[in-house]
Amino acid sequence: MQAPTQKHQTLIVLDFGSQVTQLIARRIRELGVYAEIIPHYTPLDEVRARNPLAVILSGGPASIGVEGAPKLNPEVLELGVPVLGICYGLYAIVDALGGTISAAREREFGAATLHVDAARGPMHAFTQGSQEPVWMSHGDQVDSLPAGFETVAHTQSCRHAAIVNEARQFWGVQFHPEVTHTRRGSEVIGAFLDAAGFTRDWSMASFVDEAVAAIRKQVGDTGTVICGLSGGVDSSVAALLVEKAIGKRLHCIFVDNGLLRLHEREQVNRMFATRLQNPLITADAGERFLAQLAGVTDPEVKRKRIGAEFIAVFEETANKLGGADFLVQGTLYPDVIESVSPTGGPSATIKTHHNVGGLPERMRMGVVEPLRELFKDEVRKVGLALGLPEQMVYRHPFPGPGLAVRILGEVTKSRCDVLREADAIILEEITKAGLYRDLWQVFGVFLPVRTVGVMGDGRTYEHALAIRAVTSTDAMTADWARLPHEVLAKMSNRIINEVRGINRVCYDISSKPPATIEWE
Secondary structure, three states: OOOOOOOOOEEEEEEOOOOOHHHHHHHHHHOOOEEEEEEOOOOHHHHHHOOOOEEEEOOOOOOOOOOOOOOOOHHHHHOOOOEEEEOHHHHHHHHHOOOEEEEEEEEEEEEEEEEEOOOOHHHOOOOOOOEEEEEEEEEEEEEEOOOOOEEEEEOOOOOOOEEEEOOOOEEEEOOOOOOOOOOOHHHHHHHHHHHHOOOOOOOHHHHHHHHHHHHHHHHOOOOOEEEEOOOOHHHHHHHHHHHHHHHHHEEEEEEEOOOOOOOHHHHHHHHOOOOOOOOOEEEEOHHHHHHHHOOOOOHHHHHHHHHHHHHHHHHHHHHHOOOOOEEEOOOOHHHHHHHOOOOOOOOOOOOOOOOOOOOOOOOOOEEEOOOOOOOHHHHHHHHHHOOOOHHHHOOOOOOOOHHHHOEOOOOOHHHHHHHHHHHHHHHHHHHHOOOHHHOOEEEEEEEEEEEEEEEOOEEEEEEEEEEEEEEOOOOOOEEEOOOOHHHHHHHHHHHHHHOOOEEEEEEOOOOEOOOOOOOO
8 A cells, every 4th residue: 555645653564475464454454553565675764764653574475494585684673663473474583583493293274273371462362271263374383482582372283373572572473363264363463553552543534535635646637537437346436536536537437348247237327327427438348358258268368358458448438538647447455466466575476357467558548546455345434435325335246357257168158148147046046035245245157067957858968057155354265155055946946947058056165265256
């Protein structure tokens, strides 16, 4: 996140490459503190210039004893502010101060039970002798602590699961308090914020004011801005933030790429008919997107071709408006962290997102991404602060590439039509059952697999469809939803009977990780 235009007490998160680094900042912001993520190798002068009240060291995928593994600049520990190390961050502190670390005899990945040895430091909010559920993800272990440290919690296979140096206010935890699976993780982080003296002066309301100011500064007082508006909460909130900043200089474009859900184009046009200062521009581009996807089966190629075609459509539309100086995108942090390392750190790329990576050099537009460092639930809070109705704010996420990443194998119009009908049934039954707001997402996935079935007295040989329903708070982690069997049965029965081309329905019971929410 860019530095705020107003002054807030700041916590710096040094990124060592964890896929969930931003969750740390998110938890901190939820607790009313402004957090900024920067690479672990940021020069000390730049760290000091941000005047942090505290520093958190993130986890990371490396083993600290391996050649080339990222190291902590020991001078960070001389800033005179409290420091909390999480997982790899704990190793970074121990390593910098002369402790020893080795490969663990028993690795810990997933749920573990934490035994609280002392109610100090990271365990300040806990009761000595209590047992707490936490989430572990590590293959190394601390063998010996640096001078001045003591252990305040352990697990069955991790002797130093939480450590503290009270004199210097250095804390370390082997588990991940930032993930929802650590039930009382926010209390660990909150205790650290309190120990550092934060007054908790950050809120989504302040984000709106500062985002508007930042947009005005970036865009300037003249020029035309266009926004790719899909009707989802991300692009809708981004559009309203920019419109709040620059008014009628914003022109919103809805691209019908032929990969939308049933009746989506009509719904979006109704939704924004009177909400924007300028009329919503609709680009009818279904045939050209499908042409780009003809014969393509690789999901990365799909995403990149769709992203390129979106840019082409925006460019052509901008030319009709007489040119545009900026393009607004509703990019969120989960898009960024799965596509590239947002802070130059060593995090791994999971998949390319269509709206991440900038514009082709031939385009002279700048990119405005006011939500780039936020999670979905934070964006929803911003939407409510901007006056959007709950029905719009709480719409389930829909991927930018649309149905293309929910059709395994080649994307064709006929397959899109089949999936559209099935998906509409899924959403209708989930809504009827009163489960829509309980789920993060629910959708169908077209499988390029034919199965034998029997309808009436005849044999069928048609495609299978998977139903995917997950619960989550931020899309960084997710669990499969335990839908009532009667609801699953109703969806399966209706899809097989009403959608020609499907004779078998399956239910996806994979969590994230190791799976992703979308299948491609």
